[in-house]
Amino acid sequence: MERNLLDAIGIPYNDSINSKGCKILFTSREETVCLLNKCKHPVNITTLTFDEAMDLFRNIVGTTVIDSLQDDYLVQEVCKKCAGLPLLIQAVGKALKFRSHSLWEDALYYLEKGNFKKIAGIDQQAYACVKLSIDRLPENAKLCLLLCSLFPKDSDISIGMLITIATGSRLKPSREYSTHTMVDIMKSSSLSLEGKYIGHIKLHDIVRDVASSLAFSDPKYAFLRVRCGSRLLDNVDFGIRKLLRSVVEGNDCPFHKDQVCPDLHSLWLHCNYLQKFSGSFFSMFVNFRFLMLQSVCHFPEHFSLQCLVKLRELFMIDCDIKEKDLSLLPENLHSLCIRACDLPRFLDLPNLKKLRKLEIEGLEDSKINEVMLVPNTISNLCSLEVLRIPNGYCYFGDASDRSVQDKICGLNLLTSLEIKLSDFKPCEGTTLFSKLLAYNICVSGQEDKDSRFRASFVSTTRLMKVYGYHSKCLESLMVRAEELSL
Structure with a gap:
C-alpha cells in the first residue's frame, strides 16, 4: 500500500476538521505506510519471544x-x-x-x-x-x-x-x-x-509473493501474471511460459508480431478492448488448449478463434457478446462456458459436434431469466455430456418447456444437468433421468416462471427442487437426491 487509504475509505482527516469519533486500526509491515496514512504514534508490534x-x-x-x-x-x-x-x-x-x-x-x-x-x-x-x-x-x-x-x-x-x-x-x-x-x-x-x-x-501477501515466485521460476509450472500497457515487457521470456495471465491496460496488443509461445497451453486474458489486436494475434499460441476471456467489452469486427485448432476449453466471463456472431468458435471445442455475460437476444451456437460441456449464465441483474436460443441449438450438440443453464432456456418462436424437454431428452450422452424447468411435462418413455449421475434441477409452476433459480453454492452431486409437480419420471431423481426441496 503506497497511497493514503483514509481518503479511499471516506474518512476525513484534516487539522481543521473535527474527526472525533473516527478510530481506525491500521496495520502494515512498513512504518512508512503508517506515517503516510497520518499515524502519529505507530506502535511497533514485536515478534514472539x-x-x-x-x-x-x-x-x-x-x-x-x-x-x-x-x-x-x-x-x-x-x-x-x-x-x-x-x-x-x-x-x-x-x-x-x-x-x-x-x-x-x-x-x-x-x-x-x-x-x-x-x-x-x-x-x-x-x-x-x-x-x-x-x-x-x-x-x-x-x-x-x-x-x-x-x-x-x-x-x-x-x-x-x-x-x-x-x-x-x-x-x-x-x-x-x-x-x-x-x-x-x-x-x-x-x-x-x-x-x-x-x-x-x-x-x-507473503504467501502469495512466495507462491508467485515459485510459479514463475519453476519450469515445471512456468506460470506468469503480467500487467502491461501498450507494449510488452522486454525482460520476460514469454517463449517458455506454460500458463499466462495477461491484464492488458489500453487498447493495443502488447505482444510482438513475431512472438512465438510454443509451450503455452493456457491463456487468461483480462482486458476491455480487443479492437486493436491483430487478426493473427492468437496464431502465436498455436498449441494452447485453454482460453479464458474476462471483462472484454469490445471485440474486433472480424474477431475469430477458428485458427486455434487445438483449443479445447473456452471460458468467457463478464464479457459483452450481445453483438457477436459465435460462429467464430473453433469446431473442435470440448467445453464452452459463458458466465455473467451480456448475451445476444437470440443466442446461436455453431454446430459443435465435439462439444462435451456447455454452460450458459447471463448477467446477474438481467431482467431476462431464461436464455433465448435459436431452434435446434441444443439438439445439434450430439456429444454433450454436461449441460448447465441454471435459469433455463427457451427457443425463439417456441416458448413451451415441452420443446426444451424433448431436446434435452434427445441428448443420449448427457450425464450431468443443471437447469430450471417451468410448466414441466414429462417425456414419456425417456431414459434420460435414469442416466443422470449429477443433477441440479428446479421444476416450478407457471406462477414461479419469472423467478430466478438460485443454484446451491455448495457443490452437490444430486439436488432437486420440485414445486407443484409429481411425475413418475422424476421419482428416480427424487429418491437419489442428496438434497430435496418440495
Whole structure:
C-alpha cells in the first residue's frame, strides 16, 4: 500500500476538521505506510519471544509428536528459523507435523543452507519457511496454491473460478470435489484464509509473493501474471511460459508480431478492448488448449478463434457478446462456458459436434431469466455430456418447456444437468433421468416462471427442487437426491 487509504475509505482527516469519533486500526509491515496514512504514534508490534514461539510451535505440532522425536535441540532450532512470526510458526509446524525425524533434519538443513530468492519486502528466512511449507503440500494442493498467486494481491478468490482454471487448463483432474479438497488442505496448512464471502479464499501477501515466485521460476509450472500497457515487457521470456495471465491496460496488443509461445497451453486474458489486436494475434499460441476471456467489452469486427485448432476449453466471463456472431468458435471445442455475460437476444451456437460441456449464465441483474436460443441449438450438440443453464432456456418462436424437454431428452450422452424447468411435462418413455449421475434441477409452476433459480453454492452431486409437480419420471431423481426441496 503506497497511497493514503483514509481518503479511499471516506474518512476525513484534516487539522481543521473535527474527526472525533473516527478510530481506525491500521496495520502494515512498513512504518512508512503508517506515517503516510497520518499515524502519529505507530506502535511497533514485536515478534514472539523464544518461549512464546516454542509454546505456539508445541501446540501446533503436538506434544506427543515432539516427544516422539526425542530431539529437543532439533525442534528448537527449527522453531528458531521461524523468527518468532506466528504465520511462519503455523506454516512450518503444520508442514512437519507427523513427519519423521529424518524429514525434520532435512527441513532444518534446508532452512539453514537453502539458496533462496530475494523478494522486495520479504525477509529471506520468511521466504524459506513459506517455501518449505508449500513444498510439503500434496502436488495438487501446491498447484492450486500457485494458481491462486495469479490473482491480484488481497483479492477474494472464488473457489469456482479456481476450479475453472485448474480443471479447464487440465493442470489437474477434472473433478470439482478434488479442488475443494485441495483448498481444505491449503487452509489446514495455514497457507490460505477464509475469504470475505462464502466460497472464497484469500492468501496472505507473503504467501502469495512466495507462491508467485515459485510459479514463475519453476519450469515445471512456468506460470506468469503480467500487467502491461501498450507494449510488452522486454525482460520476460514469454517463449517458455506454460500458463499466462495477461491484464492488458489500453487498447493495443502488447505482444510482438513475431512472438512465438510454443509451450503455452493456457491463456487468461483480462482486458476491455480487443479492437486493436491483430487478426493473427492468437496464431502465436498455436498449441494452447485453454482460453479464458474476462471483462472484454469490445471485440474486433472480424474477431475469430477458428485458427486455434487445438483449443479445447473456452471460458468467457463478464464479457459483452450481445453483438457477436459465435460462429467464430473453433469446431473442435470440448467445453464452452459463458458466465455473467451480456448475451445476444437470440443466442446461436455453431454446430459443435465435439462439444462435451456447455454452460450458459447471463448477467446477474438481467431482467431476462431464461436464455433465448435459436431452434435446434441444443439438439445439434450430439456429444454433450454436461449441460448447465441454471435459469433455463427457451427457443425463439417456441416458448413451451415441452420443446426444451424433448431436446434435452434427445441428448443420449448427457450425464450431468443443471437447469430450471417451468410448466414441466414429462417425456414419456425417456431414459434420460435414469442416466443422470449429477443433477441440479428446479421444476416450478407457471406462477414461479419469472423467478430466478438460485443454484446451491455448495457443490452437490444430486439436488432437486420440485414445486407443484409429481411425475413418475422424476421419482428416480427424487429418491437419489442428496438434497430435496418440495
